[in-house]
Amino acid sequence: MARSMDMVPLLLLCMAAAMEGAAALHLCVDRLYDSTQGKHDDGLPHLNPTEEATWMALLPRKLGAKAEFDWLALYRSLTRGAGGAPAEFLSQASLHDVRLAPGSMYWQGQQTNLEYLLYLDPDRLTWSFRQQAGLPTVGEPYGGWEAPDGHLRGHFVGHYLSASAHMWASTHNDTLREKMARVVDILDDCQRKMGTGYLSAYPDEVFDMYEELSEAWSPYYTIHKIMQGLLDQYTLASNRKGLDMVVWMTDYFSERVKNLIQTHSIQRHWEAMNEETGGLNDVMYQLYTLTKEQKHLTMAHLFDKPCFLGPLSLHDDDIAGLHVNTHIPVLVGAQKRYEVVGDHLYKVT
Numbered sequence: 001m002a003r004s005m006d007m008v009p010l011l012l013l014c015m016a017a018a019m020e021g022a023a024a025l026h027l028c029v030d031r032l033y034d035s036t037q038g039k040h041d042d043g044l045p046h047l048n049p050t051e052e053a054t055w056m057a058l059l060p061r062k063l064g065a066k067a068e069f070d071w072l073a074l075y076r077s078l079t080r081g082a083g084g085a086p087a088e089f090l091s092q093a094s095l096h097d098v099r100l101a102p103g104s105m106y107w108q109g110q111q112t113n114l115e116y117l118l119y120l121d122p123d124r125l126t127w128s129f130r131q132q133a134g135l136p137t138v139g140e141p142y143g144g145w146e147a148p149d150g151h152l153r154g155h156f157v158g159h160y161l162s163a164s165a166h167m168w169a170s171t172h173n174d175t176l177r178e179k180m181a182r183v184v185d186i187l188d189d190c191q192r193k194m195g196t197g198y199l200s201a202y203p204d205e206v207f208d209m210y211e212e213l214s215e216a217w218s219p220y221y222t223i224h225k226i227m228q229g230l231l232d233q234y235t236l237a238s239n240r241k242g243l244d245m246v247v248w249m250t251d252y253f254s255e256r257v258k259n260l261i262q263t264h265s266i267q268r269h270w271e272a273m274n275e276e277t278g279g280l281n282d283v284m285y286q287l288y289t290l291t292k293e294q295k296h297l298t299m300a301h302l303f304d305k306p307c308f309l310g311p312l313s314l315h316d317d318d319i320a321g322l323h324v325n326t327h328i329p330v331l332v333g334a335q336k337r338y339e340v341v342g343d344h345l346y347k348v349t
């Protein structure tokens with residue numbers, strides 16, 4: 001446990017404030033967003049409520065054994081309330097079984113979306129990935145978010161893979177299937193060429209900067225989109241490569257996070273996460289349901305952002321001032337956590 005003792009009083013204060021429903025005392029800071037907004041740069045610590053030891057450290061020692069027992073029981077009721085798997089959920093209708101009535105307004109909208117996805121060119125979409133992997137580029141790169149000097153380049157490609165997988169499941173348009181499979185094949189070539197599991201349209205030095213807490217624009221945000229896109233290609237279009245690529249990417253990134261924690265501390269990992277990391281927890285919970293590998297579950301937990309979810313689970317739900325794009329994906333991931341592992345930690349009733 002890397003947490004220093006001087007943080008305990010602050011955490012206690014936060015917990016007390018939260019439990020009494022006092023005004024929100026946000027533990028999260030957002031390095032990039034807040035520095036541009038001129039808000040908090042106080043580096044407040046994070047609470048990782050998934051660990052009993054952390055929880056127990058919050059109890060004032062003088063209260064005695066009985067209080068200690070109750071405190072532990074409270075933690076266990078929060079985290080294990082479900083007593084195992086969640087009760088039955090509504091099951092989603094498969095997109096493969098739903099078709100819109102031709103000529104309807106919704107069908108028209110779907111056609112417009114389909115035509116846009118068909119218009120996107122696999123070589124142009126993957127231009128920066130090939131360049132990054134040291135493979136010959138083909139055609140011209142796109143501009144906008146995908147411009148070769150854009151700091152978030154690659155994330156739109158992740159969105160493309162998700163959108164086209166959903167569109168293919170909803171239409172079975174095989175022209176689209178060929179195109180999206182082509183994008184996956186090119187990305188697969190790039191990942192193999194680099195040979196470490198890393199897959200991105202920018203160099204991995206960006207993650208070094210992220211870990212050093214210096215300016216790096218949300219690299220895990222982009223990785224989340226790419227992983228989700230590849231996973232959607234597997235789950236909705238049965239492209240096995242998509243799953244294998246995400247597993248290999250996760251090997252690479254778990255190793256990175258592990259090294260960061262070993263070299264510095266878990267605290268450094270939480271501090272680094274004080275910017276936009278997308279729904280990495282969400283995609284890792286999905287991966288875990290497919291692989292049942294403990295490593296994938298651990299990775300999911302590590303991206304749960306406890307400084308945000310912890311207070312929310314204690315009804316401290318004033319989220320004013322928090323960047324929406326940063327926090328909503330984490331919440332979606334928290335719901336996924338509940339669906340996948342059935343623990344009640346973040347399920348406020």
Ligand SMILES: *[C@@H]1O[C@H](CO)[C@@H](O)[C@H](O)[C@H]1NC(C)=O
Nearest residue numbers: 111114115172173174175176
């Ligand atoms: C896919 O959709 C486009 C646009 O509607 C259409 O022109 C094309 O024929 C479709 N391809 C297949 C194989 O269904």
